[in-house]
Amino acid sequence: xxxxxxxxxxxxxxxxxxxxxxxxxxxxxxxxxxxxxxxxxxxxxxxxxxxxxxxxxxxxxxxxxxxxxxxxxxxxxxxxxxxxxxxxxxxxxxxxxxxxxxxxxxxxxxxxxxxxxxxxxxxxxxxxxxxxxxxxxxxxxxxxxxxxxxxxxxxxxxxxxxxxxxxxxxxxxxxxxxxxxxxxxxxxxxxxxxxxxxxxxxxxxxxxxxxx
Amino acid sequence: xxxxxxxxxxxxxxxxxxxxxxxxxxxxxxxxxxxxxxxxxxxxxxxxxxxxxxxxxxxxxxxxxxxxxxxxxxxxxxxxxxxxxxxxxxxxxxxxxxxxxxxxxxxxxxxxxxxxxxxxxxxxxxxxxxxxxxxxxxxxxxxxxxxxxxxxxxxxxxxxxxxxxxxxxxxxxxxxxxxxxxxxxxxxxxxxxxxxxxxxxxxxxxxxxxxxxxxxxxxxxxxxxxxxxxxxxxxxxxxxxxxxxxxxxxxxxxxxxxxxxxxxxxxxxxxxxxxxxxxxxxxxxxxxxxxxxxxxxxxxxxxxxxxxxxxxxxxxxxxxxxxxxxxxxxxxxxxxxxxxxxxxxxxxxxxxxxxxxxxxxxxxxxxxxxxxxxxxxxxxxxxxxxxxxxxxxxxxxxxxxxxxxxxxxxxxxxxxxxxxxxxxxxxxxxxxxxxxxxxxxxxxxxxxxxxxxxxxxxxxxxxxxxxxxxxxxxxxx
Numbered sequence: 001x002x003x004x005x006x007x008x009x010x011x012x013x014x015x016x017x018x019x020x021x022x023x024x025x026x027x028x029x030x031x032x033x034x035x036x037x038x039x040x041x042x043x044x045x046x047x048x049x050x051x052x053x054x055x056x057x058x059x060x061x062x063x064x065x066x067x068x069x070x071x072x073x074x075x076x077x078x079x080x081x082x083x084x085x086x087x088x089x090x091x092x093x094x095x096x097x098x099x100x101x102x103x104x105x106x107x108x109x110x111x112x113x114x115x116x117x118x119x120x121x122x123x124x125x126x127x128x129x130x131x132x133x134x135x136x137x138x139x140x141x142x143x144x145x146x147x148x149x150x151x152x153x154x155x156x157x158x159x160x161x162x163x164x165x166x167x168x169x170x171x172x173x174x175x176x177x178x179x180x181x182x183x184x185x186x187x188x189x190x191x192x193x194x195x196x197x198x199x200x201x202x203x204x205x206x207x208x209x210x211x212x
Numbered sequence: 213x214x215x216x217x218x219x220x221x222x223x224x225x226x227x228x229x230x231x232x233x234x235x236x237x238x239x240x241x242x243x244x245x246x247x248x249x250x251x252x253x254x255x256x257x258x259x260x261x262x263x264x265x266x267x268x269x270x271x272x273x274x275x276x277x278x279x280x281x282x283x284x285x286x287x288x289x290x291x292x293x294x295x296x297x298x299x300x301x302x303x304x305x306x307x308x309x310x311x312x313x314x315x316x317x318x319x320x321x322x323x324x325x326x327x328x329x330x331x332x333x334x335x336x337x338x339x340x341x342x343x344x345x346x347x348x349x350x351x352x353x354x355x356x357x358x359x360x361x362x363x364x365x366x367x368x369x370x371x372x373x374x375x376x377x378x379x380x381x382x383x384x385x386x387x388x389x390x391x392x393x394x395x396x397x398x399x400x401x402x403x404x405x406x407x408x409x410x411x412x413x414x415x416x417x418x419x420x421x422x423x424x425x426x427x428x429x430x431x432x433x434x435x436x437x438x439x440x441x442x443x444x445x446x447x448x449x450x451x452x453x454x455x456x457x458x459x460x461x462x463x464x465x466x467x468x469x470x471x472x473x474x475x476x477x478x479x480x481x482x483x484x485x486x487x488x489x490x491x492x493x494x495x496x497x498x499x500x501x502x503x504x505x506x507x508x509x510x511x512x513x514x515x516x517x518x519x520x521x522x523x524x525x526x527x528x529x530x531x532x533x534x535x536x537x538x539x540x541x542x543x544x545x546x547x548x549x550x551x552x553x554x555x556x557x558x559x560x561x562x563x564x565x566x567x568x569x570x571x572x573x574x575x576x577x578x579x580x581x582x583x584x585x586x587x588x589x590x591x592x593x594x595x596x597x598x599x600x601x602x603x604x605x606x607x608x609x610x611x612x613x614x615x616x617x618x619x620x621x622x623x624x625x626x627x628x629x630x631x632x633x634x635x636x637x638x639x640x641x642x643x644x645x646x647x648x649x650x651x652x653x654x655x656x657x658x659x660x661x662x663x664x665x666x667x668x669x670x671x672x673x674x675x676x677x678x679x680x681x682x683x684x685x686x687x688x689x
Contacts, residue, residue, distance in 0.1 A: 003509075004290075004302040007458065010513035011283045022281050026463060029273040033266040033470070051483065109414045109448065129484035142498035143447035143489075147440065148414075165484075166469040175430055175465050176296075177491050177498060180472075182484040185440035189355040189371055190378055190398040191242075192249040198354060198402055199409065200440025200487065 035170075037163040044127040045158050045208060051130025055183025056196045057204040063211050067093045067155065071119070074153060074205050075099060084112060084149065085119040086141030093119075093155070104145050112144060117151030117201075125161045126168045129182055132156065132206070133168060136177045143179060152201040154181075158210030215511040216306040217335050217564050219365075223549025225572040230547040239375050243367075243544040246374035247535040253481025254532060254586070260483075261473070270470045272590040275526035278463055279516065285428040285461045286507065292431025296493025298503045306336035309508045313338065313420065313453055314345045316504055320451055322347070322418045326409075328435065328445040329353040330422025331529065332455045332508060334366065334551040335564075338420075349420070350412050352441035354405050361388035367545030367553060370479045370531035375544050409441065419449035419500070423456040424528065425471060426505075429464045432492040433505070436475055438485050446489050452500040457508050459525040471528060474588035478530035511564035518603075521596045524559050526589040533583035533593060539576055548573060555583035555593045559600060567600070571609040574600035613657040628676065638670050 019025075039047065049059045058077075062070035072095035075081065085094070087103040094101045101119065104112075112118075120140045124133040132154055134140045146152055162168050172178060185200030196202065223229065233239060258264055278285055290300040303309035317325060325342065327333065327349050339349045339360070351360040355373040359366055362384040366372030373381070382396045385404050394404055421442065425434040433454050435442045446452060462471070468490075476485040494503050515524050534540045534554030545553030550561040550570060558573040574597050583593040604610055605618075624634040645651045651667040653659065661667075 002302070003304045003308060006304055007302055007507070007509045007513065008283050008286070010509070011286075011458075011516060014513060014516040015280060015282070019280060022284060025277055025280070029270060029277055030266070031270050031470075033263040033270060033473075055486075113410070113414060126484075131484050136495075136498060143443065144499075147443050147447065165473050166466075169466055169469040169472070172465070175432060175490055175492070177495055178489075179443065180484070180488040182482075182486050184486070185438065186486050187354050187402060187439045188249075188480065189353075189358070189373060190381055190401055192246045192371070192374070193398040195398050195402045198406060198439035198441070199352070199413065199444055 033166070034164055035166045037167060039127070039163050041158060041161070041212065044161050044163050045210065047163075048125055048127040048130060048156075048161050049208065051127065052183065052204075052206055055130055055186075055204075057130075057183055057206055060205070060207045062207060062209055064209055067207070067209060068095050070207055071095055071153070071155075072099060074207065078117075078151065078203070078205065080116045080151060082115065083117045083119050083153070084115045084145065086121065086139050086145060088138030089119055089121060089155075090139075104141055107145075109144060109148055112148035115149045117153060117203075118145055118149040119153045119155070120146055121155045122160065124168050124171055125156050126165055127161050127163045129165060131168070132181045133172070134179045134181065135172070135175075136179070143177060146179070146181075147200055150201055151203045151205075152181075153205045153207070155207050155209060158208055158212070161208075214305045214307040215514075215565060216337060217511070217561050217570075218337060218551040220550040220561050221565060221569040223570065226547055226549070226576040227572060229549055230543045230576075233543050233547050238377070239544055240542065242375050242377050244541060246368075246371060247541050250371075250481055250531075250535045254478060254535070255481075257477045257481055257483055261477070267470055267474055268588055268590050271474055271528075271588060272523075272526065274462060274467050274470060275589055276523070278461060279459070279522060279525055282458065282461070282516070285463055286458060288428040289426055289431055289461055290507075292429065293493060293505055294431070296431050298431060298493040298505055301504060301506045303506055303508045303510070305510050306508075309336050309455060309506050309510070310338050310341035312506050313455070314341060314347065316451065316453055317342075317347055317418055318345070320418065322451075324348045324350065324412075324416045325418045325420050326350050326352055326412055326416045326445050326449065327356075327420045328422070328437065328442040329356050330420065330455055331366075331369065331551055332422050332457050333420065335510060336455075336508070338455070350409070350416070352409050352413070352445060353437075354402065354439060354441075357405055357409070358384060361385065365546060366551055368531060368534055369529050369552065369554070369556070375546070413441075413444040413448055417449050418451045418453065419445035421445055421452065421454045423454055423460050424475070425468065426456050426461045427463075427465050427468070427490075427492075428461050430492050432465065432490050434468060434488060434490045436472075436485055437487050437489075438480070440487060443487055443489055446491065447499040449500055451502045451504075453504045453506065455506045455508060457510070458512050459527075475528055475530055478532040478586065478588040511566065514566045515560070515563045518563070520599045521559065521563060523591045524556075524563055524596060526591050527556050527560065528589055529556075530588055532586040532588065536582040536586045538578060538580060538582065548576065555597075556591070559593060559596045562600060562604075567603050567607055567609075571604045571607070574604060617657070632674065632676065635670055635674055639672070642669050
């Protein structure tokens with residue numbers, strides 16, 4: 001007998017023969033926790049920014065027509081000039097010389113490792129937990145892109161910011177690849193001292209774009 | 213059958229292991245410090261959520277529902293995972309799982325694997341099996357790396373090296389990473405781990421992970437982590453193997469909205485842990501070209517078989533019960549002789565082994581209930597502990613002294629006259645042990661009880677005597 005049949009046989013012998021109907025049993029699960037937003041857009045974005053700062057990320061705000069100069073400003077503050085970027089990041093976001101951007105069209109891991117950082121967009125953000133959600137679309141890049149470089153600059157549209165975890169999860173249809181990022185990588189494995197930056201990008205900057 | 217929970221079957225009993233560990237003041241200091249820090253952080257972020265109890269109630273109901281239809285959800289997971297390009301394997305026990313994993317690695321002629329924290333692989337002793345097969349596993353979670361390089365054992369579910377302080381870790385890294393110099397700040401040590409592992413992340417072709425959740429509806433796996441080593445192991449190698457206990461399945465993607473709120477707040481006291489990775493199957497141009505899931509039973513169906521303690525399988529491995537437990541906080545995790553320590557370990561470890569080993573663990577508790585209170589999925593651990601004590605007794609695994617005492621108690625408490633005869637006898641016998649109105653030490657088999665506490669004497673008059681006298685007086689009036 002195959003392991004699969006043996007395990008399923010064991011499970012079925014454990015469970016009562018008269019089981020409740022699965023769908024109605026699932027529908028009866030109590031879900032009295034908070035689903036919906038209580039904050040307006042402005043307060044949501046403020047909360048998102050505050051949470052990111054608590055994680056040790058730097059946060060900037062700008063309008064749609066000043067994304068390019070804001071990116072230049074952020075990179076100057078970080079003393080960085082040569083980044084890789086997700087291939088479908090809009091060209092008009094990218095500041096020109098002295099900054100240079102290499103789109104990821106199949107860069108090797110070593111090339112990513114040698115870069116100064118990476119620029120991507122994202123799909124969604126959660127204010128309450130300071131979380132950025134990547135679905136690895138062409139403007140967010142494949143998973144290795146936002147991971148191997150030591151610095152991640154992420155552009156978030158204010159309209160992408162929801163308040164609660166359930167709102168974000170229910171916004172994601174057909175999840176394929178999903179990565180959620182809440183601050184730079186961290187550990188507290190040594191004497192419970194939080195250290196920012198282990199294997200993922202050790203620095204995270206976020207630019208929130210809004211026209212309201 | 214080779215059901216195995218790490219080395220639990222060969223471990224010393226809890227009382228004897230605990231006795232030795234309690235003498236290690238450095239260890240107790242480290243454990244106390246770490247659990248104090250996590251408890252305070254957890255309390256703060258749990259207090260922030262007005263709907264915490266509603267989330268717990270939902271999580272409990274989702275888990276109960278899933279276990280009640282586990283066969284369906286496992287097959288649904290298999291079908292969805294296969295559709296998206298994954299390959300699903302089933303393993304009845306530890307050896308079967310290890311063999312499947314080794315065969316996959318061998319089919320690619322690889323000799324090294326990178327691993328992200330998977331307790332299930334500690335359960336099957338995968339690393340030892342890999343090494344025996346000539347394959348080198350690299351643990352990549354900082355704490356697991358400390359454990360692996362220090363040839364140590366994990367002592368906590370979430371922070372496995374919390375029994376080690378920075379000086380001890382520095383020493384391990386100096387010796388095992390071949391470094392000449394190394395500072396002793398947590399930052400120095402973390403950077404050393406980053407440098408040591410980076411080259412392996414970029415080079416090694418096979419990754420092994422566990423799973424926090426397996427989503428039946430979409431065939432997705434969700435891995436919850438902090439350091440980024442999980443993202444590395446999951447997305448950089450050419451081949452990915454994920455070992456999943458069958459109880460990790462949840463019905464739908466949207467159910468994550470409950471667990472992703474409960475788990476980080478309970479485990480590390482964060483509103484959200486730095487990284488969650490969710491994927492299904494193989495993605496074109498992104499990550500592994502080959503993806504395997506190994507679904508592991510290894511005693512879980514035995515836990516499922518006992519409806520009184522089935523909730524044990526609800527556990528999402530947050531470790532909150534360890535931090536809250538007054539017993540764990542004194543002994544640390546090694547006393548439990550199992551990779552699953554603390555209150556959840558005390559109920560999970562013996563059940564996975566069909567109550568054949570680790571029979572002392574259900575007694576490693578004062579039944580204070582702190583574990584139940586903090587459990588994000590509302591496992592009533594004290595109730596299950598008591599139930600399992602009953603199973604230990606039924607198995608005849610209780611101590612002779614306890615069996616004799618219980619027989620005596622049964623006789624003494626069966627009728628009022630038996631009880632009053634015993635009370636009269638005890639009143640006479642206790643005279644020899646009374647000092648200033650209290651009993652400080654008891655003889656023989658009872659000595660253990662009075663070792664750490666005093667006993668008030670049996671009063672001169674029982675309630676029943678007093679009542680009878682009072683009624684006589686009333687009648688006489």
